[in-house]
Amino acid sequence: MEAPRVTVIGGGFAGVECAHQLLRRGHRVRLVEMRPVRTTHAHATDRLAEMVCSNSFRSDNPRNAVGLLKREMESVGSLILEEARKAAVPAGDALAVDRAAFAESVTRRLGSEPLLDLVRREIEAVPDAGAGFVVVATGPLTSPALEESLLRALGDRYLYFYDAMAPIVERASLDLAKLYALSRWGKGGGGDYLNVPLSRVQYEAFVKELLAGEKVPFHDFEKGLYFEGCLPIEAMAERGIETLRHGPMKPFGLRDPRTGREPYAAVQLRQDDLAREHFNLVGFQTKLRVGEQKRIFRMLPGLERAEFVRFGMLHRNTYINGPAHLDALFRWKKDPRIFFAGQLTGVEGYLESAATGLMVGATLAQLLEGREPKAPPFSTALGSLARHVSAPREQAFTPMNVTFGLIEDTGVPAARDRTTRREEIGRRALEEVARWRDEALPAPALASGETTSL
């Protein structure tokens, strides 16, 4: 049997989506995933596309940039989104999933692909692409040996920043009489979140303990660089007594039906599995020590006897200096047979990582099918990520979630308000993605008797 011409390293969000784009067009792929032979400090299973922290793909509202990105990916055909919708749990206007069911189903589906060669081993150095192509999609927790090899190959100092995970508690251990079910402003299902109301006295006592709580220290050689969108709560608390009340503990839109009033502050708990047994503390990423997490989070009303399924933690994220090394097709400028995908390129988030995998898969399909590859236009959410990781810039390069600010909006007429303008940007982006898809990825010619999942 003919050997695959594409080797994808890393079976996470980017690697899986990249492989899927090629498989569905009849191309063979070798996917190399190191787990369970070797694991990371955040992954807990050997499943592909494992969600290591939150169980949410964030907003599903197309007026939000991440909602638009979902629509664009779905119009091209995304495995991650197809499986996410099947494993969805109620989460207001967000798309959140049962993480175990989701990863299980992605793994089962790829495992049954006859054109996929799934290899479980660690790649310690970027392999020579030979006559084929290599995609490095090993994510923010790339193994140290490969990280070392990349460092030498790129001739760079690595960039990194710190990110942190939120704790998950067992529903059965909560005192539900002290909580109330409600989504902010009654969005989505209306009652998808469990809310912990706090009085001013309770809030101030809680913040005081957060500030005093013992944290996991940084190593001497490390600098505490955080991603602004995912700050640990204690780092937010250090910015002032009101900061949390305007961040993850904001009570606005959460009127307690028992009192008819908004509490002084509130903590939201979001369902984390289909069985509704696990709930995560939304926005409560932390680097408090485990014992301190138990002590301090149990101060919250209703959580006095909370059992923790997982504690919050701090982790290092690895990413390369995309603009120095990549073009808008995610190709390494020094060797265009080597591609990078996922968080390693300087995007942030499960969905954004999958989106880059989708684009790399689309580029490789075009190359394997003998066409000059085209990237999605920069006026789309997909293209905006390609531009973010490749466009030269004066200021330091930092990873980004997708935002309307990244999407090129030249030619979109001025509108009377931001919402109308965003709707127009979104409408145009969806048309352009459809045009790009039809030109770059026409339906493949199949041999007689063959079928495709396109």
Ligand SMILES: Cc1cc2nc3c(=O)[nH]c(=O)nc-3n(C[C@H](O)[C@H](O)[C@H](O)COP(=O)(O)OP(=O)(O)OC[C@H]3O[C@@H](n4cnc5c(N)ncnc54)[C@H](O)[C@@H]3O)c2cc1C
């Ligand atoms: C602890 C943590 C928490 C995060 N929380 C969130 C969150 O809540 N929400 C969110 O949207 N994003 C979050 N992120 C950011 C990011 O979106 C995810 O890490 C996402 O999984 C990145 O997708 P990826 O495909 O680039 O990498 P991954 O999904 O991590 O996939 C990379 C894969 O490569 C494998 N691998 C690594 N090295 C090798 C090697 N040498 N050989 C073979 N295989 C290898 C890994 O085992 C892994 O399966 C978090 C990141 C981290 C690290």
